[in-house]
Structures are given as structure tokens and as C-alpha cells.
Amino acid sequence: MLESLSRKLSEARQTMTTPNLTHQEKIQDFLAQKRIAVSGLSRTKDSGAGAIYLKLRDHGYQVFPVHPKADVFHGDPCYPNLSAIPGGVDAVFIMNSPDVTEKIVDEALRLGIKRVWMHNNTFAGTSVSPAAVARCREANINVISVGCPMMFLEPDFFHNGMRWLLRITGRMKEPVS
Numbered sequence: 156m157l158e159s160l161s162r163k164l165s166e167a168r169q170t171m172t173t174p175n176l177t178h179q180e181k182i183q184d185f186l187a188q189k190r191i192a193v194s195g196l197s198r199t200k201d202s203g204a205g206a207i208y209l210k211l212r213d214h215g216y217q218v219f220p221v222h223p224k225a226d227v228f229h230g231d232p233c234y235p236n237l238s239a240i241p242g243g244v245d246a247v248f249i250m251n252s253p254d255v256t257e258k259i260v261d262e263a264l265r266l267g268i269k270r271v272w273m274h275n276n277t278f279a280g281t282s283v284s285p286a287a288v289a290r291c292r293e294a295n296i297n298v299i300s301v302g303c304p305m306m307f308l309e310p311d312f313f314h315n316g317m318r319w320l321l322r323i324t325g326r327m328k329e330p331v332s
Contacts, residue, residue, distance in 0.1 A: 188245035194221040195250030204250035246270035253284035260287040
């Protein structure tokens with residue numbers, strides 16, 4: 156009975172979100188999930204999303220590549236959208252253009268996914284859509300719109316430097332909308 160109660164509490168914790176989490180707590184909450192979808196992969200070349208996918212996979216996460224036209228990514232089955240992932244996911248990392256981000260967020264909201272991380276590259280392009288961020292916040296979704304998971308999972312020299320730079324310049328904090 157105690158084991159059953161513990162399992163139920165763990166399951167409930169996985170579905171809860173707290174809109175007042177700090178940015179660091181949102182990151183910790185996202186990285187505490189075990190089933191994560193990664194969108195924005197390239198079929199033809201190495202990409203940032205691909206590197207993040209492999210980093211998460213190498214750190215023991217159950218990662219699901221999402222690409223509308225790919226069948227396989229690095230030997231793993233690839234899914235055309237979030238809805239096609241068997242058993243669903245607890246979180247989604249997005250590295251697409253902002254207009255595609257909005258579509259993925261809408262699907263995540265329909266599926267009840269409670270954690271969304273939109274990649275925000277300081278020097279080039281971003282996946283962040285202000286409208287998608289607002290929809291996540293309205294739905295009490297833990298949304299991260301600053302930084303990259305590579306800054307927190309045994310970061311390489313570049314990502315460690317980026318994390319430091321964003322922290323000292325005050326840009327590591329989530330913007331308030």
C-alpha cells in the first residue's frame with residue numbers, strides 16, 4: 156500500500172506545475188523529467204537540436220525525436236508530431252522557427268504536456284514565440300524561453316561560457332510578460 160501511495164504521489168508530482176517557479180527551478184523541473192520530445196532536428200546535417208537530442212539520450216533520458224518527414228534519427232524511431240509518440244512525453248524541447256514553435260506548443264497544450272523549453276540562441280535565431288510563451292503561461296505550463304539544455308548537462312567549454320555570460324549580464328532570467 157505504501158508503495159502504491161508513493162507511486163501515485165510521484166505521478167501527481169510529474170503532472171503538477173507551479174507558475175511561480177524561478178528560472179532555475181523551471182530548468183531543474185524540466186531536466187527532472189525522463190520522457191522528453193526534441194523537435195527541430197535536421198535530416199541532412201548535424202544540428203543544434205540533434206546535439207541536444209544526443210546529449211539528453213547519453214544522460215539516460217528517454218528521448219523522442221520529432222520531425223514530420225524523418226523515419227529514423229541516429230538509429231531511433233522518429234515521430235512526425237507529439238501526438239504520434241507512444242505513451243506521450245513529460246516535456247518538449249523546441250528548436251524550430253517561432254511559427255513552428257507556436258504549432259508545437261498548441262499541440263503540447265492539447266496533449267497536456269506541462270513543460271516546454273524553447274531554444275533561444277543569443278547570437279543567431281531563436282525558437283521563442285512571444286505568443287506561444289503567453290499561451291503556455293496562461294495554461295500554467297512551465298515554459299523556458301532562455302538558454303539551452305546543453306548549458307546544464309555537463310556543459311562543454313562554449314555552453315559553460317554562455318551560461319556564465321548570460322548570468323553576469325542578467326539575461327539568464329526569464330523575461331516577464
